[in-house]
Amino acid sequence: MADATLRVKLVRSPIGYDRRQRKTLAGLGLRRMQQTVELQDQPAIRGMIDKVRHLVEVEEG
Secondary structure (H helix, E strand, O other): OOOOEEEEEEOOOOOOOOHHHHHHHHHHOOOOOOOEEEEEOOHHHHHHHHHOOOOEEEEEO
16 A cells, blocks of 8 residues: 555635635645645545545545
């Protein structure tokens, strides 16, 4: 599982959502709409994604 990655894409705007959710998106490296980042599949990253699951799409790969 060391090489497992997650592809996370910001599909909804964080405008109007809680400041903590915007900070979580920044922590994931997402700044712009439709931006995609590849992250290591780790429990901490999964937890962050879970907090903003209504704003992102996740693809395992």
